[in-house]
Amino acid sequence: MKIEIKKGSRRIVFLIGKKVYKIPNIFGWVSFIRGIEENLEERYWWSADGSRKREPKRKWNYNLPLAEIHYADRFGFLLIVERLETDFFIDENTISFNRRYKVLEDLQKLKERVRGFQFANDIKFSNIGYKGDKLLLLDYGYFGGTRDCYIGT
Ligand SMILES: Nc1ncnc2c1ncn2[C@@H]1O[C@H](COP(=O)(O)OP(=O)(O)O)[C@@H](O)[C@H]1O
Numbered sequence: 377m378k379i380e381i382k383k384g385s386r387r388i389v390f391l392i393g394k395k396v397y398k399i400p401n402i403f404g405w406v407s408f409i410r411g412i413e414e415n416l417e418e419r420y421w422w423s424a425d426g427s428r429k430r431e432p433k434r435k436w437n438y439n440l441p442l443a444e445i446h447y448a449d450r451f452g453f454l455l456i457v458e459r460l461e462t463d464f465f466i467d468e469n470t471i472s473f474n475r476r477y478k479v480l481e482d483l484q485k486l487k488e489r490v491r492g493f494q495f496a497n498d499i500k501f502s503n504i505g506y507k508g509d510k511l512l513l514l515d516y517g518y519f520g521g522t523r524d525c526y527i528g529t
């Protein structure tokens with residue numbers, strides 16, 4: 377099976393089949409700690425009220441445009457998430473021409489829906505993806521977290 381690996385600023389992501397596996401970036405101390413924090417922040421959406429842990433078969437029912445988490449460990453080492461399509465994305469400033477209009481329009485709506493949440497401050501092309509024709513956030517771990525200077529080197 378084909379395995380793709382992508383590096384975000386704080387996490388390393390393995391894309392395998394229909395799922396992605398997110399681990400903290402092991403190549404830098406600060407990004408490692410922040411990767412853990414952000415995995416835990418995303419875990420909040422999976423288990424904060426304990427409902428999915430008590431009832432694992434319960435459906436993902438957040439009324440927010442977030443990629444669904446299938447599993448998240450309590451240490452922030454691993455997150456298993458549904459894979460979204462990101463083929464429109466070329467780099468942080470460029471998206472593919474044929475989908476440009478739709479992506480920009482959907483992105484505007486997405487921003488309006490998540491206004492006020494911490495992760496709304498980290499919306500960019502590399503943090504969004506499509507599930508069918510729905511645009512969702514695939515990175516919603518941002519919350520500020522421990523300041524880099526307190527993490528040390
Ligand atoms: N659910 C997903 N579906 C498809 N690609 C993903 C998914 N999650 C992450 N990726 C890819 O991995 C990259 C890094 O993941 P991300 O969660 O943004 O990590 P970081 O917090 O380090 O920015 C993303 O820019 C995207 O290309």
Ligand SMILES: [Mg+2]
Nearest residue numbers: 384502503515
């Ligand atoms: Mg990201």
